[in-house]
Amino acid sequence: MNSKQQPDWWRYSATSWHQLLELMSELQPTTVGQCANQASWQLLKVGDTNTNFKLSLAHQDYFVQFVDQAKLEQLPSGEYASQTRLVSENPVLSKWLPKCLLDTEVIRVSTWLDARPTINQDFNNPDRVVELSRLLSELHHSELSLPELDMKKHLAKYYEIARANKNADPLRLETLYKQGQKLTGYFVASNSCHNDISPGNLLSGYQLFLVDWEYAAISDPLFELAGVVVNFDLSDQQEQELVTEYRKQSGIKVDIDKLEAMKDLYQIISELWYMENE
Missing domain, CATH: 3.90.1200.10 (Aminoglycoside phosphotransferase (APH), C-terminal lobe)
Structure with missing residues (x-):
């Protein structure tokens, strides 16, 4: 199967898949194909407005979060905003959260924390x-x-x-x-x-x-x-x-x-x- 093709088991948007592959092609170009392997994904929890996974690739683990578009109205602004990236780029606050690698209206990716x-x-x-x-x-x-x-x-x-x-x-x-x-x-x-x-x-x-x-x-x-x-x-x-x-x-x-x-x-x-x- 073409690694860029959305796998049959994928239950999230095509946009989130393509954004994830684009990121991983930059970070781990030799192992990006592992994203299509369902065994690389571990469901962590379903949050208030998101679903969370641990993505394990050959050289690095990642925290991946998919945003529930139907529940964005519950947020203070009533719409999506790149809050995680904003905070992660703050020189005082960045130490309190994992490094943010991707933050869009459909998917967020950060480095994995042993916590x-x-x-x-x-x-x-x-x-x-x-x-x-x-x-x-x-x-x-x-x-x-x-x-x-x-x-x-x-x-x-x-x-x-x-x-x-x-x-x-x-x-x-x-x-x-x-x-x-x-x-x-x-x-x-x-x-x-x-x-x-x-x-x-x-x-x-x-x-x-x-x-x-x-x-x-x-x-x-x-x-x-x-x-x-x-x-x-x-x-x-x-x-x-x-x-x-x-x-x-x-x-x-x-x-x-x-x-x-x-x-x-x-x-x-x-x-x-x-x-x-x-």
């Missing part, structure tokens, strides 16, 4: 808390050309998408939306944020790495911090240690009452997302 998902127990390690706080500080103080997250519109968008799901409880939906509307008054979009720091996106290896930047936007640092607390199910002690170190590293004021409001808002957004995707 695992971060878990709750990692927050018992003071060194990891210091490292994460430094990552957050550098991110929140960076000046990236990101879309601004309009939380009222974001909440309304998730509410409307969830309403389209016939299995969603309409009374629960209405309650969540009204609660969320009240909480949006605390939200202030002021800093560069990742907006989706979760176990699958925060990886632990010889250092911490942060991947999947498609939700990145100018957002509220305390909404970001709230997401960490919620997604990793931090205990009160773990949360206090993270907040204390984050304050020290970033110099950003952490109003505890606002943080509580942001945790509630984050949980509402998360529940709406699960309702729309169940």
Whole structure:
């Protein structure tokens, strides 16, 4: 079979196939034909708006991500943007993510990381808390050309998408939306944020790495911090240690009452997302 021909088992766009081959022809011209071998591909996970694989070629492994075009409306900007490449080219932030090799509206490719998902127990390690706080500080103080997250519109968008799901409880939906509307008054979009720091996106290896930047936007640092607390199910002690170190590293004021409001808002957004995707 011609290595440039899309294989029969390929379930993604022809554009993504050709873009992948063009990249690999530059990186590994002698082994590009291995891309057509289904055994070279290991399914990792299906994310919110993407599907992820490990691509193993003769001399190098790669992380390959295919974008679900039908779910792009869930992103802060409502459309695709090259967020990963943008961040990877930032001199301060580039060390926190794998090298981005390709970032288009249909496919993303980066170097493979020998790392695992971060878990709750990692927050018992003071060194990891210091490292994460430094990552957050550098991110929140960076000046990236990101879309601004309009939380009222974001909440309304998730509410409307969830309403389209016939299995969603309409009374629960209405309650969540009204609660969320009240909480949006605390939200202030002021800093560069990742907006989706979760176990699958925060990886632990010889250092911490942060991947999947498609939700990145100018957002509220305390909404970001709230997401960490919620997604990793931090205990009160773990949360206090993270907040204390984050304050020290970033110099950003952490109003505890606002943080509580942001945790509630984050949980509402998360529940709406699960309702729309169940």
